[in-house]
Amino acid sequence: MHPCVVIIFSLLLLCLETTSANQLAAVEGGDDNGGVNRCFEKEKDALLHFKSLLQDPSDRLSMWTAEQDNCCEWSGVTCNNQTGHVTDLDLMLFGLVGEISHSLVNLTYLNHLDLHYNSFHGNIPVIIGSLTQLRHLDLGGNNLNGPIPRSIGSLTRLRSLYLGYNNLNGTIPTIIGSLTQLRYLDLGGNNLNGTIPRSIGSLTRLRSLYLGYNNLNGTIPRSIGSLTELKYLDLSSNSLYGTIPPELGNLTNLELLSLSYAGMCRLENLEWLSPLSHLEVLEMDGISLAKTNHWVDVILSLPKLWLLSLDGCELSQVMYPYSSSFLNSSSSSSIVDLSLRNNSLTSSMYRWLFPLTSNKLHILDLSRNMLDGIPKYLGNLCSLEHFYFYNNFGVIKFPDFLNNLSGCTSLSLQRLSASGSQFTGSLPDDIQKFTSLTHLILYENQLKGTISKKLWELPNLKILDLSESSLHGFPSSDYMSNRSHIESIQLSSCKLGPHFPKWIQELKNLTSLDIANNGISDTIPLEFWDSWPSRLTFLNLSSNNISGKVPDLSSNFDSNSVIDLSSNRFDGPITNVSSTVALLNLSRNKFSGGISFLCQVVHGFLVILDLSHNFLSGQLPDCLWHFKELQVLNLEHNNLSGRLPASLGSMINLEALDLYKNNFSEEFPLSVKNCTSLKSLNLGANKFSGNLPVWIGESLSGLYVLTLRSNNFSGSIPLQLCQLASLQILDLSVNHFHGRIPSCLSNLTIMVQQGFSQLQNLDPNNPLIRYSYNVDHVMIQWQGSEREFIRSNMKLLRSIDLSSNNLTGEIPYQITNLDQLIALNLSMNALFGKIPWNISEMKNLLTLDLSRNKFSGEIPSTMSQMSLLNDLDVSFNNLSGRIPSSTQLQSFDPSRYEGNLGLCGPPLTKKCSGDEQSGIQHIIGESEGEGIDELQGWFYIGGAIGFTVGFWIACGALLLNRRGRFAFFMFLDSFEDWVYVKVVVFIANLKKRRT
Ligand SMILES: *[C@@H]1O[C@H](CO)[C@@H](O)[C@H](O)[C@H]1NC(C)=O
Ligand SMILES: *[C@@H]1O[C@H](CO)[C@@H](O)[C@H](O)[C@H]1NC(C)=O
Secondary structure, eight states: OHHHHHHHHHHHHHHHHHHHHHHHHHHOOOSOOSOSSOOOHHHHHHHHHHHHTEEOTTOTTTTOSTTSOOGGGSTTEEEOTTTOOEEEEEOTTOOOEEEOOGGGGGOTTOOEEEOOSSEEEEOOOGGGGGOTTOSEEEOOSSEEEEOOOGGGGGOTTOSEEEOOSSEEOSOOOGGGGGOTTOSEEEOOSSOOOSBOOGGGGGOTTOSEEEOOSSOOBSOOOGGGGGOTTOOEEEOOSSOEEEEOOGGGGGOTTOOEEEOTTOEEEEOSOSGGGTTOTTOOEEEOTTSOOTTOTTHHHHHHTOTTOOEEEOTTSOGGGOSOSSOHHHHHOOOOOOOSEEEOOSSOOOGGGHHHHHHHOOTTOOEEEOOSSOOOOOOGGGGGOTTOOEEEOOSOOSEEEHHHHHHHTOSTHHHHOOEEEOTTSEEESOBOGGGGGOTTOOEEEOOSSOOEEEBOTHHHHOTTOOEEEOOSOEEEOOOOHHHHTTOTTOOEEEOTTSOOOSSOOGGGGGOTTOOEEEOOSSOOOSBOOHHHHHTOOTTEEEEEOOSSOOEEOOOOOTTSEEEEEEEEOOSSEEEEOOOOOOTTEEEEEOOSSEEEEOOGGGGGOOSOOOOEEEOOSSEEEEOOOSOGGGOTTOOEEEOOSSEEEEOOOGGGGGOTTOOEEEOOSSEEEEESOGGGGGOTTOOEEEOOSSEEEEOOOTTHHHHTTTOSEEEOOSSEEEEOOOGGGGGOTTOOEEEOOSSEEEEOOOGGGGGOGGGTSOSOOOOOOOOTTSGGGGSOOOOOEEEEEETTEEEEEEHHHHTTOOEEEOOSSEEEEOOOGGGGGOTTOOEEEOOSSEEEEEOOTTGGGOTTOSEEEOOSSEEEEEOOGGGGGOTTOOEEEOOSSEEEEEOOOOHHHHHSOGGGTTTOTEEESTTSSSOOTTHHHHOOOOOOOTTHHHHHHHHHHHHHHHHHHHHHHHHHHHHOOOSSOHHHHHHHHHHHHHHHHHHHHHHHHHHHHHHHHHO
């Protein structure tokens, strides 16, 4: 909701400004050239050159040709009707692609240049500064990069400057302060850094200043307080710090103020807000209000405020949220949309919430707090339509909760979202009072008992989500006829089984159904598929025990739909699939036969196709030309065979190709060369043979997983592999590679960079995001057994496995540069020489296997410093000398050292010469104690996070706004991995301590 407000304001401004600028343009003119609307040759040439640098896929510039004499009549061009000079160039939304030509410099009389919402790239040309007549300059919504040229300071007549939503970087030039005529300035949504120049205070006529969504740092300059005409000020989502200057209180015309996530900004009080009597929208999410006593009084003094968003403001820490006089005042707020999410609030907050709520309130968000109930007055808000109460941690009886809402709120409430809380009890008859209810979202609670039949009688109910609850009493089919208003039913992990819930068939307008993991062991009645409406967009029947055939599904699904039938016992051939499906997951069933059904897909909507773990056989058909959108193709664990077809190369968006455990054969598939978006390629456990092509390094430069294990590849490891700068997992094990280990492996950049790799996730606007699919994953040999890593916990994993080949030579010493490497397996080769002395520089190694080679010499004593190492195997080499002392190295099983005749000392029983009298030395690794403490900390955090992760991933959070949810997952992704890896180490260490 909040981002929308900003966008609507911006659009509004844009329209206003466009009209006023046009009027200005019309007034302009003067130097009499006689010609009415003729076109100057020089300007025409400039326009033609401008066009020559552009692609124009929508043909909007088709008139722009040398033959069309009068350039004043060209689309988007306006000339002054007295002088004939080009004054306006208005190409907004023309779909143009290309660079902005320098020839613009010859449009000397231009006063309106609008290129908004195209795909211009490259820099903003410096010559823009010579268009000194410009009043309106709009280059927003393109892909421009580079800095804002300082020459912009010459455009002193500018009234509006829009450069927002590009990729501009660098700082905001100080000279911007000379544009004193500016009314509108929009630099938001770029990558600008540096400080906000103080000179911005000279722009005293500014009405709108939008600097949000950049990386601006430094403090908010006090000089902004001189912009007294300002109506809209947005500094949100930056990295600012310091005190928010109380001078903002001088901006008495302000209508919108957004400081959400502006940075680590401090606030001592909110008194300065009181004079802003025109303020309608106030967003301060993520800014601590912990010290702002009496903030409620201030908010109540703002007569026009309708949107207040204070998410994550530490409101629970405010000592005195309101003054004593406040208790007597009868002032009531005008707020329509109030969000107080994520503030650790307890129910004592209801004292000060009361005056902030009124019959004007439409939206109330109290989610992510510690509330253990609601007061009765929330049931008397006669306009409340949306009430968000998810993720509250107090135990609440749901019948009481409903009862407290059952004043006039029950008539207005449309959306109740209270998932992930601690509601207990049943879904009582009281629900019938909520006649306006369209969305009832209660997944992940502790609800038990019967569902009142009245629920299904609610005349407007569209979306119901009771996933992960223990409610029973689902209706019979008879009862459900005529319930055509219901559009979405989400009941995953409930207790619907063992029979297929036939009543679902009666819901003729259902577009989304999730009954995954319900213990259904049944076949699906044919009528279910037959009577299905064709508008279905989401069907999840996964993780049940459903058997039988799946009929032709080609007509049942709407565009961009998601079908998940995975982990059931469906069998028979896969017949036909709708071309409109975006995600099809039939994995872990008993489907058999060929996959030629793919050839019937003629439009390319499919984004994810998972047919893994079935009994599919035959070849991959050569008809993949239509799969242009496909990002994930998973066919692992089937019986597919033969050569990979050439049409595979048409999947230009393919990011993950997984063919693990099939019988594919012949050379490394040439067709893959064209799949330049590939990030994860798994050809393991097949019968591929021949050399590795050298083009891998160049063509597949985005690869982060390359798994070729268990094939018949031969030849040497091509040096070009070292160009894969993002490669995190390289598994060439169990093949016939020979020759040396390329020393250039030390160039695998990601393995020497600290922190998380920048794995890209699917586009957040993709409908599939709401559905938690493990987009890709990798099976690796991890400490002796096969382990699955999914994309989210892959971020920290960096592993090289070259084991079971015929590699010879020494370990190149450069390889110790790979200090972020976590697992290295070189076992079962013919490597010789010494273990590199500085191997301890690979300080993040958790597992190192050098066994069954011909290494000689001593185990480097520096290895005793590798405190994270929890799995080491050097058995069956020619190593000699004493095993260096550290708890780490002595804690491994003696078998990890066996087969080295010259090795001695603990944990081997063989004593080294000279040890007899002195006994066993035991040196504890220096850093170990400290390390364990840190890990312990991580472990506890891990416990807490585990809980949250579980409940988020379980049901797919349907209700949250998309942006919020995506950010949350991004955060968890990175956090969870750290925890994960750390916990593995911690547990391993604990075990060792005990033994
Ligand atoms: C020229 O422009 C002026 C100002 O917009 C307008 O009033 C007038 O009608 C125009 N003349 C012609 C011939 O289009
Ligand atoms: C501007 O026009 C002059 C004269 O027609 C021409 O020589 C020059 O190349 C033009 N400049 C650009 C940058 O196109």
